[in-house]
Amino acid sequence: MSEKFLWGSATAAYQCEGGWNEDGKGPSVWDTFCHSPANTTGITGDVSCDFYHHYAEDIRMMAESGQNTFRFSISWPRIVPKEDRIVNEAGLAFYDRVLDECEKYGIVPNVTLVHYDLPEYIGQKGGWCYEGIADEFAYYAAVVFQHYGERIPLYVTINEPNHNAYCDYCVGNYPPNHKNDLQSYAHCLYNMDVCNAKAIREFREMGFKNSQIGIVQGCGPATSLQDTPEYREAVKYCDYFCNFGILDPAIKGYFEPELLEAVKARGIDLSFMKDEDLEIIKNNTVDFLGQNIYSRLIVKPNESGITAFTVNNAGNNDGTCKTARETRAIAGWFESDRDTDTRLNKWGREIYPKCAYNTLMLRKERYGNIPIYVTENGHGCYDVPDENGYVEDDDRIAFLNDYIGWILKAKEDGVNVKGYYCWSTMDLYSWINGYKKRYGLVRVDYEDGLLRRIPKKSYYWYRDFITEHKDV
Structure with missing residues (x-):
């Protein structure tokens, strides 16, 4: 694979494909959840932006904007629809067609x-906690x-x-919709660690010379607004909870003993850990x-004495949020803090571009010169189109420009950054937010019956930005 810097955008199967039951695809846990009364929004990804039938148009538009890479996911139930493990050849053929367009x-x-x-x-057997x-x-x-x-030169497990584990078992807004279930959260993360390692073992056995495999982490390192022993402890425990339980085994190949002791001290039973798994x-x-x-x-240090979790898409997506609503709190460990001087988006999420730099520098500090791809970065908006469907999304442009600036600064300062992916390629289903919260560089008109694609102002901005930075 070329060593040129990769500039692209990203999607995910359930969020964009549609065709939820076409050509032999089996149901996913999200199909089941979205079709059940448990989904309080009643909004599904059954059609979404119908990438399943529009993929050629979407990839062409990416190419026309100068993007040289595309991050997408494969739908597991489209490939292996049932527990009989019979492979769905039509599912494989769909992604062959997607790869044809990329090539x-x-x-x-x-x-x-x-x-x-x-x-x-898998969901019926316990999902990520299934042995x-x-x-x-x-x-x-x-x-x-x-x-x-x-x-495929870049695979992600x-x-x-x-x-995923956090929303499944702590917040409870993703299936199987458990709340404050730290035991299942820990079990889920561990099983994901083993899934990652066993998939990599299969990958290595293929003997590939020109493909690599990695994992994608969802949040950055924990930080605090004060530097005291108590605040440093809170940061450590938050990193145990959010970061090191995944990244240390995936990158270093082991769990810190201090992390395991801290988890056991919380009363979590780790008997699901097996020596043979740890060897893999x-x-x-x-x-x-x-x-x-x-x-x-x-x-900050946990002052409330409670364990509680909320996210900014748990029914608070009316765009009127005045204070940050994403909260993590584990009694005795840490709880979320707020910087009242920092601007928020309409869902209460902080806009702090320098976090991109800080995240990348701290990843290098802990994990050395590992190649890093910024696999998602984007700005959710209530896009308002004009009479032609065109969106002048200047807020998104400002967001992307500022964040990418700090990412390139981290690259200049020695982080092995290999690529950047804007989230998202086009408007798509945004999980519990449905279709109100839009991230796309391209607008999808969900009302016209044709799912017409209309490039936003940010699409053209990104095209020009890539041209100006193709040699970074």
Whole structure:
């Protein structure tokens, strides 16, 4: 693969594909959740922006804006629809067509194996806490590796294990919708660690020379507004909770003993850990890190004495939010803090561009010269189109310009940054936010019956920015 810097954008299967039951695809946990009364919004990704039928148009538009890479995910239940492990050839063929289009325009595919959308048959057995999930995932991964091989130079095992587990078992807004279930959260993260390692073992056995495999982390390192022993302890415990339980085994091949002791001291039973798993983790680490960057993770000592979790998309998506509503709190460990001098977006998420620099520098400090791709960075807006469907999204342009500036500064200062992906390629389904919260460089008109694509002002800005920075 070329060493040129990769400039692109990103999507995920359930969020963009549609075609939820076409051509032999099985149901995912998100299909089931969105079709059930548990989904309080009643909004689904059944059609979304219908990438399943519009992929050629979407990839062409990427190429026309100068993007040379595309991050997307494969739908596991589109490839292995049922627990009988029979492979759906039509599912494989769909992604072959997507890769054909990427190759047509010289766009490097960066492909994630699972982006939240577990098969429903796995969900019924316990989802990420199912004891057999790592072997099921390794089987699916091997099918993908064997079929696509080095057509895909960048593979990702799991997108945002920390955020996936957090929403599944702490906040409870993603299936299976558990709240404050720290035992299942820990079990889920561990099983993800084993899934990652077993998939990498399958990948290594293929003997690829020109493809690499990594993992994508959803949040940055914890930070605090004060530098005292108590605040430093809070930062440490938040990193244990959000970062090190995934990144240390994925990159270093082991868990810090202090982390495990701290988790056990919280009353969490770690008997699910097995020596044979730890050996596989030790010998199967990633080639690169994908880092998603949106905002800071600010914490302070836990003063409330409570354990509670909220997110900015749990029914608060009316755009009138005045204070940050994303909250993490574990009694005795840490709780979220606020910087009242920092601007928020309309969902209460902090806009702090320098967090991109700080995140990347701290990743280098802990993990050395590992190649890093900024696999998501974007700005959710209530886009207001004119009579032609055109959106002048100057706020998004300012956001992207400032964040990318700090990312390039980190690259200049020695971080091994290899690429950048704007979230998202086009407007798509934004999980619990449905379709109000838009991230796309391209507007999708969900009302016209045609799902017409209209480039936003940010699309043209990004095209020009790439031209100006193609040689970074």
